[in-house]
Amino acid sequence: MNKKIGIIGVGNVGATLAYTLAIKNVAKEIVLIDIDRNKTTSNCYDIQDASPNTNIYVGDYSDLLDADIIVNCTGSCKILFDKDRMSEFTVSKKMAQEIINNLNQIKYKGVLLNVANPNEQVSKLFFDGLKYTKKVYGTGTALDTARAQTISKDSNCYVVGVHENSDIVIKNNNDQNLKEKVVKRMREICSYKGCTNFGISNVTANIIDSILNNKNEVHCISMYNSEKEKFESYLSVVGKEVKKHG
Ligand SMILES: NC(=O)c1ccc[n+]([C@@H]2O[C@H](COP(=O)([O-])OP(=O)(O)OC[C@H]3O[C@@H](n4cnc5c(N)ncnc54)[C@H](O)[C@@H]3O)[C@@H](O)[C@H]2O)c1
8 A cells, every 4th residue: 555645625624634644654645635725735834844754745636546545524614513413414515526526537446534524424425426436434433432432431332323423322331321421522522612623533543544554453434334225333344444343
């Protein structure tokens, strides 16, 4: 693998993910793409200053052809958090469709990892729309799992189901209140700063590391369920191949 990562959408999450990948030395080359090229150039220089050995630059779709993994971090942090998660779909859908068209034009064949929300619905758009790859995954309940483990101080519990949904299922933990605390966490974080960026960037960097280095670590990520015809998060073994665990 080239250890080359493309990040599309370099806002709160995309910029923090680029920084995390650079600082953790996960990627050798990082291509940043955003409709706001000036802001992206500023972020790029700032990250370069923190990690001078990482080859990070503002690019175009033509730079993404040989990327091992492209991460979709578009979407909008401005969607009101008192609304349902699905309210962001109108915005994130349009962005995803534009990206799908561009990736089909370059005949992209690598992995597409979707971070944008609503995570399962946007991931399915990529899965249905990308013509040259079906290696499409969503970060799904990876962040919910990190939250459950942090709150419970129990690194054995994990979350499956649908990201930030009250129907999530917490495995290996019997605390009846944990589910509610996990679901509330996003709003608590967003209440003053208006976004969440560090937790999601860390779990996404770990997933990327596991794919690039074929680590076969267990992560809760979302993938297509052909029987249900939708994306859902499962406990998954993540390496060059991504497989449902058990
Ligand atoms: N899955 C998770 O666990 C998780 C956690 C946190 C945030 N998110 C999601 O991540 C997404 C991004 O959040 P954010 O806070 O970084 O938002 P943001 O508004 O800060 O950043 C979005 C970026 O996308 C760019 N953009 C918009 N349209 C584009 C296009 N067509 N092509 C390229 N770039 C484009 C914007 O210019 C902006 O820089 C949202 O959907 C948010 O809900 C997911």
